[in-house]
Amino acid sequence: MAAMTRPPLNRRLAEFGTTIFAEMSALAVSTGSVNLGQGFPDTDGPxxxxxxxxxxxxxxxxxxxxxxxxxxxxxxxxxxxxxxxxxxxxxxxxxxxxxxxxxxxxxxxxxxxxxxxxxxxxxxxxxxxxxxxxxxxxxxxxxxxxxxxxxxxxxxxxxxxxxxxxxxxxxxxxxxxxxxxxxxxxxxxxxxxxxxxxxxxxxxxxxxxxxxxxxxxxxxxxxxxxxxxxxxxxxxxxxxxxxxxxxxxxxxxxxxxxxxxxxxxxxxxxxxxxxxxxxxxxxxLRLPETYFDGLRADLTAKRDLLADGLERAGFTVFRPRGTYFITTDIRPLGEQDGIAFCRALPERCGVVAIPHAVFYDHREQGAPFVRFAFCKRTEVLQDAVKRLGTL
Known part of the structure; x- marks a missing residue:
């Protein structure tokens, strides 16, 4: 077949390939790691x-x-x-x-x-x-x-x-x-x-x-x-x-x-x-306020569990005021490149995270930052904290 004169993908989307979430989730499966990358709960709602x-x-x-x-x-x-x-x-x-x-x-x-x-x-x-x-x-x-x-x-x-x-x-x-x-x-x-x-x-x-x-x-x-x-x-x-x-x-x-x-x-x-x-x-949307209060209380406890574990592991932790993600700075661990760090982390300690750099136009600004999700069961977070402690 003759070579195409123009790539199939619309040039507006040429810079967008497979998302980092798909890559890291596949890595979690292949290595049996705890997936704290993609932001979805591991239990159903009410x-x-x-x-x-x-x-x-x-x-x-x-x-x-x-x-x-x-x-x-x-x-x-x-x-x-x-x-x-x-x-x-x-x-x-x-x-x-x-x-x-x-x-x-x-x-x-x-x-x-x-x-x-x-x-x-x-x-x-x-x-x-x-x-x-x-x-x-x-x-x-x-x-x-x-x-x-x-x-x-x-x-x-x-x-x-x-x-x-x-x-x-x-x-x-x-x-x-x-x-x-x-x-x-x-x-x-x-x-x-x-x-x-x-x-x-x-x-x-x-x-x-x-x-x-x-x-x-x-x-x-x-x-x-x-x-x-x-x-x-x-x-x-x-x-x-x-x-x-x-x-x-x-x-x-x-x-x-x-x-x-x-x-x-x-x-x-x-x-x-x-x-x-x-x-x-x-x-x-019409659930009583006790549901929303309980959701926040549960996630606050999980945030603190993971944040404390990350701090003990040597990360600088930015304790979030909202969402269910914790941003960390990997430079205290002697690391500079968040993408390389996240790709190596599953083999190093069996945990998956997401590098911030993929969310920046100015990639150098996000290079040392890594995101962890805490919307998981408490026992999963405890396991992740234990694994991260081996760093």
Whole structure:
């Protein structure tokens, strides 16, 4: 066969190969290692929510195409959740859109709101799908780097302001922040809101870890700040909160014109998804506060178990205020290259982690940082801590 004159893959995606999560998870299987790399729980969520999904399946609710914007029960539950927790009023008919997880919500938002040549500012390190979605939309990625300071990763507001140009269309934010575990402060969010209003920017906020905020910090949606409700697309999902990551039920809230734009793109991606699971998540969002308190308490204990073990093993640990990831600095171990360190770690002590560098445009900034997930059973974390102690 004659050689192709052009590679098959769209040039916008040429820089994106197999994700680091697939590589490290395969390495975990081949070496029998404890997988603290990919961020998914190793136990299911509440039994009553699983039974709600079974009940929906048996009752024939959602087995055929659900409504394009999502089933009314879930859109009502999302609107109630936003109002009761944050004082944000959204019309479930025009201002709530159900998606195939937050990943589709991010993709649909960027495809809808970004045109070729538009600049999108993202906080690095950033979740890997952000870069791919910006590329698919034809946007130009502009990273603003979070840097370690006093035990947390901090946003330099002057650097953020300097990154905005006449071509900037959108800010893509993530708080609580994966992979660093940082929760943006009220002061940081207020400054971002002022900048967005001043420069007439749209903002897409990924808030999937909104219920995984520790140490009584509390979650502050950017849409609650002055001038932000009508220029913010807020994204969340059920996977991290209810530990059913395979169901892929997410949602978007925002002003009608923004949600309509996102829906215009979303309808040509999956059209609809997860019909019966939507009914179950509608019930999950109405669980009593004791569930959410218990989730945070359980994960706080697991965070501290793993963080203490990592510190004893010799890492510098950035104890997270949110998410279920711990960022560490490997330089006290005499290491500099996080990618090489993570590839060798399974053979060295039987644990898998994720290198930060793959989440950076400025790879040298992320080189010494490595992420561990603590959303696992206590006995699994105890085993990992024991193994890490051999370093």
């Amino acid at each position: 039994e009553e929510i699983r039974e709600a999904a079974v009940r929906a399946l048996r009752d024939g609710r959602g087995n055929q195409y659900p409504p394009g914007p999502g089933v009314p029960e879930l859109r009502d539950a999302v609107a109630d959740h936003q109002r009761e927790r944050y004082g944000l009023e959204f019309d479930p008919g025009t201002e709530v859109l159900v998606t195939a997880g937050a990943t589709e919500a991010i993709a649909a938002s960027l495809l809808a709101l970004v045109e070729p040549g538009d600049e999108v500012i993202a906080l690095e390190p950033y979740y890997d799908s952000y870069a791919a979605c910006i590329a698919m939309a034809g946007g130009t990625r502009v990273p603003v780097t979070l840097r370690p300071h006093d035990g947390r990763f901090v946003l330099d507001l002057d650097e953020l302001r300097a990154a905005v140009t006449d071509r900037t269309r959108l800010l893509l934010l993530n708080t609580p922040h994966n992979p660093t575990g940082t929760v943006l402060t009220r002061e940081e969010l207020a400054a971002i809101a002022e900048l967005a209003v001043e420069r007439d920017l749209l903002v897409v906020t990924d808030e999937v870890y909104e219920h995984l905020v520790f140490d009584d910090a509390g979650h502050l949606p950017l849409a609650t700040f002055p001038g932000m409700r009508d220029r913010t697309v807020t994204i969340s999902s059920s996977g991290k909160t209810f530990s059913y990551t395979g169901w892929k039920v997410g949602w978007v809230t925002g002003a009608p014109e923004l949600v309509t734009a996102v829906r215009s793109a979303k309808q040509y991606l999956t059209f609809v998804s997860a019909g019966p699971f939507q009914y179950a998540i509608a019930e999950a």
